[in-house]
Amino acid sequence: MGHLDDPSLSDRTNDALTAAHLYYMQDLTMEAIATELHTSRSSVSRLLSQARASGLVDIQIRSPLDAPSRVEQLILDRFQVTAHVVPVPDHASDADRLERVALSVARILGEYFDSNMIMGIAWGSTMNAVSRHVTPKRTHNAQIVQLNGAGNTRSTGLDYASEILQRFSTAFDARLEQFPVPTFFDDPATRRAYWRERGLRRLLEMQGNMDVALFSVGSPFSTVPSHVYVGGYLDDDEFEALSNAGVVGDVATVFYRADGSTDGIPLNDRGTGPELSVLRRTPRRICVVSGRSKVDSLRGALAADLITDLFIDESTARALCE
Amino acid sequence: MGHLDDPSLSDRTNDALTAAHLYYMQDLTMEAIATELHTSRSSVSRLLSQARASGLVDIQIRSPLDAPSRVEQLILDRFQVTAHVVPVPDHASDADRLERVALSVARILGEYFDSNMIMGIAWGSTMNAVSRHVTPKRTHNAQIVQLNGAGNTRSTGLDYASEILQRFSTAFDARLEQFPVPTFFDDPATRRAYWRERGLRRLLEMQGNMDVALFSVGSPFSTVPSHVYVGGYLDDDEFEALSNAGVVGDVATVFYRADGSTDGIPLNDRGTGPELSVLRRTPRRICVVSGRSKVDSLRGALAADLITDLFIDESTARALCE
DNA sequence: CGACTCCTTGCACATATGTTCACACGGCTT
DNA sequence: AAGCCGTGTGAACATATGTGCAAGGAGTCG
Numbered sequence: 001m002g003h004l005d006d007p008s009l010s011d012r013t014n015d016a017l018t019a020a021h022l023y024y025m026q027d028l029t030m031e032a033i034a035t036e037l038h039t040s041r042s043s044v045s046r047l048l049s050q051a052r053a054s055g056l057v058d059i060q061i062r063s064p065l066d067a068p069s070r071v072e073q074l075i076l077d078r079f080q081v082t083a084h085v086v087p088v089p090d091h092a093s094d095a096d097r098l099e100r101v102a103l104s105v106a107r108i109l110g111e112y113f114d115s116n117m118i119m120g121i122a123w124g125s126t127m128n129a130v131s132r133h134v135t136p137k138r139t140h141n142a143q144i145v146q147l148n149g150a151g152n153t154r155s156t157g158l159d160y161a162s163e164i165l166q167r168f169s170t171a172f173d174a175r176l177e178q179f180p181v182p183t184f185f186d187d188p189a190t191r192r193a194y195w196r197e198r199g200l201r202r203l204l205e206m207q208g209n210m211d212v213a214l215f216s217v218g219s220p221f222s223t224v225p226s227h228v229y230v231g232g233y234l235d236d237d238e239f240e241a242l243s244n245a246g247v248v249g250d251v252a253t254v255f256y257r258a259d260g261s262t263d264g265i266p267l268n269d270r271g272t273g274p275e276l277s278v279l280r281r282t283p284r285r286i287c288v289v290s291g292r293s294k295v296d297s298l299r300g301a302l303a304a305d306l307i308t309d310l311f312i313d314e315s316t317a318r319a320l321c322e
Numbered sequence: 323m324g325h326l327d328d329p330s331l332s333d334r335t336n337d338a339l340t341a342a343h344l345y346y347m348q349d350l351t352m353e354a355i356a357t358e359l360h361t362s363r364s365s366v367s368r369l370l371s372q373a374r375a376s377g378l379v380d381i382q383i384r385s386p387l388d389a390p391s392r393v394e395q396l397i398l399d400r401f402q403v404t405a406h407v408v409p410v411p412d413h414a415s416d417a418d419r420l421e422r423v424a425l426s427v428a429r430i431l432g433e434y435f436d437s438n439m440i441m442g443i444a445w446g447s448t449m450n451a452v453s454r455h456v457t458p459k460r461t462h463n464a465q466i467v468q469l470n471g472a473g474n475t476r477s478t479g480l481d482y483a484s485e486i487l488q489r490f491s492t493a494f495d496a497r498l499e500q501f502p503v504p505t506f507f508d509d510p511a512t513r514r515a516y517w518r519e520r521g522l523r524r525l526l527e528m529q530g531n532m533d534v535a536l537f538s539v540g541s542p543f544s545t546v547p548s549h550v551y552v553g554g555y556l557d558d559d560e561f562e563a564l565s566n567a568g569v570v571g572d573v574a575t576v577f578y579r580a581d582g583s584t585d586g587i588p589l590n591d592r593g594t595g596p597e598l599s600v601l602r603r604t605p606r607r608i609c610v611v612s613g614r615s616k617v618d619s620l621r622g623a624l625a626a627d628l629i630t631d632l633f634i635d636e637s638t639a640r641a642l643c644e
Numbered sequence: 645c646g647a648c649t650c651c652t653t654g655c656a657c658a659t660a661t662g663t664t665c666a667c668a669c670g671g672c673t674t
Numbered sequence: 675a676a677g678c679c680g681t682g683t684g685a686a687c688a689t690a691t692g693t694g695c696a697a698g699g700a701g702t703c704g
Contacts, residue, residue, distance in 0.1 A: 025426045061347065104343070
């Protein structure tokens with residue numbers, strides 16, 4: 001309940017705090033709060049919006065512990081992964097699904113990330129959607145690190161990926177380590193050489209020490225291909241090579257097969273994503289998936305043991321269990 | 323996010339959970355939720371009310387850590403007690419104050435009480451107010467124990483005190499140990515004898531092992547006397563004896579002076595409240611105070627080191643600091 | 645000093661939410 | 675089967691909340 005005329009706090013935040021108390025703890029109406037705060041009802045409405053948006057007010061849903069949904073339980077049994085099924089009506093569009101799952105993740109992410117932690121984040125449409133809604137949470141000495149490069153033949157990719165990452169970084173007040181390299185090098189040798197650069201040491205070390213990893217899965221061969229597959233990162237030959245190698249998906253542009261294996265997939269030697277073994281060492285690996293077209297890819301990621309916590313829309317969850 | 327067609331859960335709770343998600347996590351309007359749930363908007367409104375009232379939805383206010391209010395900081399410095407100041411306008415009536423502080427406490431109490439814990443609770447107008455608003459929280463193997471007897475010359479007091487305690491017990495799904503004795507025995511010897519009864523052993527042991535104690539302070543000589551002082555528990559002689567002994571207040575009908583001392587206060591030998599030393603052994607001692615008339619009594623309780631966490635209305639808090 | 649921008653405010657209106665009420669349904673008694 | 679709860683429902687109404695907009699105030703620049 002810290003608030004009330006603290007000189008160190010901006011008046012606005014202070015009022016927001018007080019308003020939040022009066023509204024959420026004491027069930028006053030905004031009208032009444034307006035009177036106490038000597039302002040208009042509309043301003044109170046705005047104060048409360050701000051309080052919610054800035055994470056001052058924290059709303060959680062706590063299902064009785066004995067009530068994981070049937071699907072969540074099923075997923076836990078089959079894949080040893082904690083699933084968070086987001087209710088979305090069956091007839092919703094894929095865009096809707098994505099948006100709604102992303103919103104749910106954005107709201108709850110603060111539960112997983114705290115002071116002194118390192119979080120690795122990938123980029124793509126899903127992460128973009130999540131980033132646009134993250135509820136801020138104040139942390140100290142926290143670090144966010146980009147998981148894979150985002151440059152392609154047409155641009156450095158800095159705008160897109162960096163914008164995403166920056167939203168997280170701002171929301172958590174965390175330092176941000178970007179990864180200004182192409183998504184794929186042309187020559188594996190160049191990549192290997194570059195990896196030995198000392199400038200990369202810090203970044204790789206951070207990735208090795210991540211507490212949380214946040215990513216989605218890519219699905220190259222689905223009807224709704226992921227960002228990577230349509231953004232000019234891969235040419236036709238490369239695409240075909242993936243197909244020939246039996247690839248079903250990727251995590252942070254590291255490709256894998258249905259059984260989770262990655263050996264002998266040439267593109268991986270040129271990619272900039274973290275070794276899957278590095279990922280697997282990360283205590284919490286949060287995967288966000290929406291849309292049935294990602295099911296095959298998701299199965300592969302599960303087989304590769306890349307995931308500890310899965311956020312997924314309802315019908316995709318059901319599809320996964322079939 | 324556990325919910326969704328879990329056969330083990332009542333449909334109603336299930337719907338409430340889903341509705342809560344859609345409303346609080348996905349920002350859908352109730353209208354939209356009604357459509358998804360194939361019901362009417364009004365029902366959704368009711369579902370959400372239920373979800374809030376039953377603690378399914380948990381709303382917290384998290385002030386930036388660096389922002390305890392000035393008053394809270396002041397109280398911490400002076401009394402080594404964590405204060406939670408509840409904003410209440412200066413012109414509010416004492417009844418208002420009480421209600422609003424009580425509501426705030428009721429909402430947050432779940433933070434302090436959990437499975438396998440023992441909580442001791444006093445009774446009185448304040449506790450009554452709190453009890454009427456406690457937000458339920460599911461716990462296992464938790465125990466609530468009454469701190470002091472509630473019988474008087476006119477009744478066993480079971481109705482009043484028991485009703486209060488039962489509300490807590492229900493809200494937390496905790497076992498309840500009542501204390502069916504008068505508030506004060508007529509003869510100290512009777513009390514001592516009774517205390518040796520084996521039936522009392524269990525109760526006293528629980529009190530000795532409390533994890534949390536919840537109480538207010540009584541203020542005998544203020545213009546707004548507490549429940550104990552007007553409920554027929556004390557006659558004029560006893561009242562005068564208290565006055566002569568320099569008593570400023572009580573906690574669970576154990577009386578103390580301004581300096582926190584209790585020695586040589588005759589009524590304490592006949593009272594049924596816990597020894598203050600027992601109280602002081604309790605790790606968390608939550609005191610709820612509203613109304614300036616309780617300030618003197620509160621000072622005494624602070625001097626006696628009876629409190630670790632203090633919930634108090636704003637103007638009383640200011641009065642305390644003067 | 646004025647002209648400008650950028651923010652904030654409160655009003656009035658548009659929506660969203662809460663609540664009352666009459667009614668329908670299932671379980672239970674007679 | 676008829677009658678009588680208690681519970682739960684949606685329509686209609688009553689409130690409460692969100693938002694576009696025009697106006698005002700503080701700061702900045704010429």
